[in-house]
Amino acid sequence: MTVLTVEALNAHYGRAHVLADVSLTVAPGEVVALLGRNGAGKSTTLKAIMGLVPPTGGRVRLDGRDLTGRAPFEIARAGIGWVPEDRRIFTDLTVAGNLEVGRRPPVAGRTVWTPDRLFAVFPALGRLKDRPAGRMSGGEQQMLTVARTLMGNPSVLLLDEPTEGLAPVVVEDLVRTIRSLASEGLGILLSEQTLPVARAVAGRAFVIETGRIRWEGSMAALMADDAARARHLAV
Amino acid sequence: MEFLVLQALSGLASASSLFLVAAGLSLIFGVTRIVNFAHGSLYMLGAYLAWTFVEHGPGGALGFWGGIAAAVAATALIGAVIEILLLRRIYRAPELFQLLATFGVVLIVQDLALAIWGPQDLLGPRAPGLRGPITILGQRFPLYEAFLILVGPAVLALLWLLLNRTRWGTLVRAATQDREMVGALGVDHRRLFTGVFVLGSALAGLAGALQLPREGLSLHMDLAVVTEAFVVVVVGGLGSVGGAFLAAVLIGQLHAFGILVFPKITLVLVFLVMAVVLVLRPHGLLGRPQAEARAPSGAGEPVLRPATRPVRILGTVALLCAIALPPFLGDYGRVVMIDMAILVLFAASLHFMMGPGGMASFGHAAPFGIGAYGSALALKLAGAPMEVGLAAAPFAAGLAGVAFGWFCVRLSGVYLAMLTLAFAQIAWSVAFQWVEVTGGDNGLLGVWPSDWARDRLVYLYLTLALCLGGTLLLRRAIFSPFGMALRAGRDSPLRAEAIGIPVGAVRWAAFVIAAVMAGLAGGLFAYAKGSVFPTYLSISKSVDGLVMVLLGGVRTISGPIVGAVAFTGLEEQLTRVTDLWRLVLGLAIVGLVLAFPAGLAGAAAALAERRR
Numbered sequence: 029m030t031v032l033t034v035e036a037l038n039a040h041y042g043r044a045h046v047l048a049d050v051s052l053t054v055a056p057g058e059v060v061a062l063l064g065r066n067g068a069g070k071s072t073t074l075k076a077i078m079g080l081v082p083p084t085g086g087r088v089r090l091d092g093r094d095l096t097g098r099a100p101f102e103i104a105r106a107g108i109g110w111v112p113e114d115r116r117i118f119t120d121l122t123v124a125g126n127l128e129v130g131r132r133p134p135v136a137g138r139t140v141w142t143p144d145r146l147f148a149v150f151p152a153l154g155r156l157k158d159r160p161a162g163r164m165s166g167g168e169q170q171m172l173t174v175a176r177t178l179m180g181n182p183s184v185l186l187l188d189e190p191t192e193g194l195a196p197v198v199v200e201d202l203v204r205t206i207r208s209l210a211s212e213g214l215g216i217l218l219s220e221q222t223l224p225v226a227r228a229v230a231g232r233a234f235v236i237e238t239g240r241i242r243w244e245g246s247m248a249a250l251m252a253d254d255a256a257r258a259r260h261l262a263v
Numbered sequence: 264m265e266f267l268v269l270q271a272l273s274g275l276a277s278a279s280s281l282f283l284v285a286a287g288l289s290l291i292f293g294v295t296r297i298v299n300f301a302h303g304s305l306y307m308l309g310a311y312l313a314w315t316f317v318e319h320g321p322g323g324a325l326g327f328w329g330g331i332a333a334a335v336a337a338t339a340l341i342g343a344v345i346e347i348l349l350l351r352r353i354y355r356a357p358e359l360f361q362l363l364a365t366f367g368v369v370l371i372v373q374d375l376a377l378a379i380w381g382p383q384d385l386l387g388p389r390a391p392g393l394r395g396p397i398t399i400l401g402q403r404f405p406l407y408e409a410f411l412i413l414v415g416p417a418v419l420a421l422l423w424l425l426l427n428r429t430r431w432g433t434l435v436r437a438a439t440q441d442r443e444m445v446g447a448l449g450v451d452h453r454r455l456f457t458g459v460f461v462l463g464s465a466l467a468g469l470a471g472a473l474q475l476p477r478e479g480l481s482l483h484m485d486l487a488v489v490t491e492a493f494v495v496v497v498v499g500g501l502g503s504v505g506g507a508f509l510a511a512v513l514i515g516q517l518h519a520f521g522i523l524v525f526p527k528i529t530l531v532l533v534f535l536v537m538a539v540v541l542v543l544r545p546h547g548l549l550g551r552p553q554a555e556a557r558a559p560s561g562a563g564e565p566v567l568r569p570a571t572r573p574v575r576i577l578g579t580v581a582l583l584c585a586i587a588l589p590p591f592l593g594d595y596g597r598v599v600m601i602d603m604a605i606l607v608l609f610a611a612s613l614h615f616m617m618g619p620g621g622m623a624s625f626g627h628a629a630p631f632g633i634g635a636y637g638s639a640l641a642l643k644l645a646g647a648p649m650e651v652g653l654a655a656a657p658f659a660a661g662l663a664g665v666a667f668g669w670f671c672v673r674l675s676g677v678y679l680a681m682l683t684l685a686f687a688q689i690a691w692s693v694a695f696q697w698v699e700v701t702g703g704d705n706g707l708l709g710v711w712p713s714d715w716a717r718d719r720l721v722y723l724y725l726t727l728a729l730c731l732g733g734t735l736l737l738r739r740a741i742f743s744p745f746g747m748a749l750r751a752g753r754d755s756p757l758r759a760e761a762i763g764i765p766v767g768a769v770r771w772a773a774f775v776i777a778a779v780m781a782g783l784a785g786g787l788f789a790y791a792k793g794s795v796f797p798t799y800l801s802i803s804k805s806v807d808g809l810v811m812v813l814l815g816g817v818r819t820i821s822g823p824i825v826g827a828v829a830f831t832g833l834e835e836q837l838t839r840v841t842d843l844w845r846l847v848l849g850l851a852i853v854g855l856v857l858a859f860p861a862g863l864a865g866a867a868a869a870l871a872e873r874r875r
Contacts, residue, residue, distance in 0.1 A: 118444075
């Protein structure tokens with residue numbers, strides 16, 4: 029059973045072909061890693077799923093429903109939550125204000141998130157509820173951007189390099205959070221440049237290079253395949 | 264002392280209406296990133312609609328306050344129509360193209376208002392219950408003015424509550440910072456944009472309607488108020504409602520006291536303050552560095568390439584026609600051709616700084632008019648003949664470019680555009696108010712060419728030679744190493760600096776080159792008309808230039824040329840055929856923007872690309 033199905037997705041920046049026939053699936057409760065070097069097309073894949081980069085070919089389906097070509101807000105309402113790489117916190121708003129922007133009405137059959145439930149998952153945010161989001165540390169901002177997207181009660185979460193630039197302790201927190209979110213049935217597509225975090229949370233992996241999926245299989249198989257790792261991931 | 268207090272109070276009353284207009288403008292810009300030129304038109308419509316509802320309301324049932332309320336509602340509705348029918352379709356178009364579209368709306372509203380309410384100024388009734396004066400410090404002060412003083416802070420408080428205490432306000436503030444992210448969180452940005460535009464329109468309508476008991480209504484209200492509102496918004500900081508209030512009070516006081524201290528240069532004073540604020544605080548008093556309006560990710564500026572073979576052949580044919588045609592034209596045709604040639608150079612010089620330079624100017628009339636005044640003053644003050652006058656024009660404009668450019672190139676985007684507008688308004692005010700030297704509104708007359716060039720045909724060829732020469736020189740500069748450096752600085756200032764390009768100096772030089780060429784065009788224009796007037800420096804002249812460049816397409820080199828010829832031709836034909844030429848021109852602009860968001864030449868280039 030899959031919740032998110034991406035079929036032969038293509039995208040262009042002007043004339044540059046940046047995504048070529050990217051196909052992948054995510055099942056409910058599953059964490060899937062999208063691995064690749066800097067500039068390989070990870071962020072573009074997530075943005076194309078979200079409709080932020082208009083796909084020039086291929087399909088995006090959520091629970092069988094075709095979302096290709098829809099506006100980003102419609103895709104978000106359908107149940108895909110996107111957590112951008114550069115966080116894009118609303119620095120002028122408080123933590124509570126940021127969560128309010130993400131709030132969507134509950135949908136039957138999906139986990140319903142409220143600020144209080146999120147504060148239980150991210151205790152730091154609860155303590156900083158009324159603080160302007162611009163005056164938070166990078167780790168706290170990363171928690172906030174995940175929490176903000178969860179307020180939309182998504183069924184799939186697209187996490188774009190969430191651990192980039194975070195302190196090791198914060199990364200451990202985030203790894204625990206990702207696991208617990210998945211255990212509640214949320215499908216997660218996680219883009220990462222490096223293996224440690226992906227290895228800790230993901231069951232399957234897709235490796236992308238110059239906009240094409242070059243390798244796919246279980247995380248364990250990737251860890252066993254030294255040649256593939258050296259070819260597609262080693263810097 | 265008492266007198267000064269009263270003066271301050273009347274400054275506060277003006278500040279209130281200014282704030283209402285500016286707050287709407289600022290909110291709209293913050294969320295949609297559209298510089299809404301039509302905001303002044305909404306203000307004007309609010310005033311005229313209020314007049315109609317109050318004086319001729321259904322059975323007089325509305326009364327004064329009912330009429331005001333009806334006018335506000337009607338203006339809001341008009342705002343909704345503009346947003347839904349026009350702006351919603353062009354949010355993805357380049358920023359300046361949106362500006363052009365709103366200017367099309369300005370033209371349409373001007374002619375519609377003229378057709379509906381006629382050219383004469385209208386006087387409204389006094390406000391019931393607020394007639395007569397009150398006594399403050401033993402001085403009489405109009406009660407209505409006192410009421411207006413309260414309206415500003417009241418609206419500020421309401422807006423604050425709306426923005427800080429409601430979900431809608433939270434969404435608006437979030438969208439002001441990053442509208443793409445707001446969309447990705449499931450917020451329908453179209454409804455949000457419409458809502459903000461309607462709110463802004465209602466505020467403009469309210470400001471206009473409240474003017475009814477205060478001053479006569481005229482068809483010039485629109486551009487007058489929108490210029491002031493731009494100043495207020497930019498001084499206060501784009502997108503900041505509190506900043507708009509602060510700046511409105513500042514500008515209101517400046518008007519009130521400036522007229523006492525420097526009656527001659529009140530107009531200069533306002534723009535001087537704006538220039539100083541922008542140089543000291545480039546983002547306005549309470550503004551924040553604007554995160555680039557995150558456009559949907561995609562390709563950046565297209566690469567400019569030398570003309571392809573077909574374009575080259577087409578250009579050569581057009582050029583040969585231009586050279587061969589004049590002897591066969593009547594006098595009228597020759598006059599039109601002279602105008603066209605001059606405007607081609609004017610547009611090309613504006614394009615040089617806007618396209619490759621990435622510096623949009625709302626005040627390109629400044630170098631043009633300064634060039635014209637340079638020629639005329641060389642004649643009036645030194646008795647210089649045309650040959651010297653034509654050299655004085657680019658020289659004077661270039662000097663002005665050096666001075667203005669030093670300030671302007673420090674800024675970017677809308678702030679830069681506003682500063683150029685400020686300088687153009689300063690130049691206009693000087694020409695308008697320094698009567699002893701410039702002749703003020705009467706202008707300088709008798710600026711005729713030397714004897715050998717007095718024949719229209721000869722002068723036409725002289726103009727053609729200089730304008731085509733100048734245009735080709737600009738084109739040459741775009742592909743020179745200097746032009747490459749300029750384009751590099753536009754696309755990525757940081758990387759350009761890192762490879763050793765002095766971006767600031769290059770931009771400054773481009774600013775001066777554009778000024779020199781516009782000055783030459785202005786000088787030629789002065790001798791072609793035989794006179795020089797402050798209108799050469801006016802906003803509408805600057806806007807003409809913008810329309811030409813944007814109509815043709817800012818991303819192509821042939822664009823400004825095509826645009827200038829199309830614009831002059833269109834205007835010339837329309838004024839002959841119909842009184843409603845502004846309406847037709849406005850509709851044409853709006854139609855063109857909707858049909859070809861990349862401009863005429865851009866559309867042709869895209870077509871050629873597709874065929875290949």
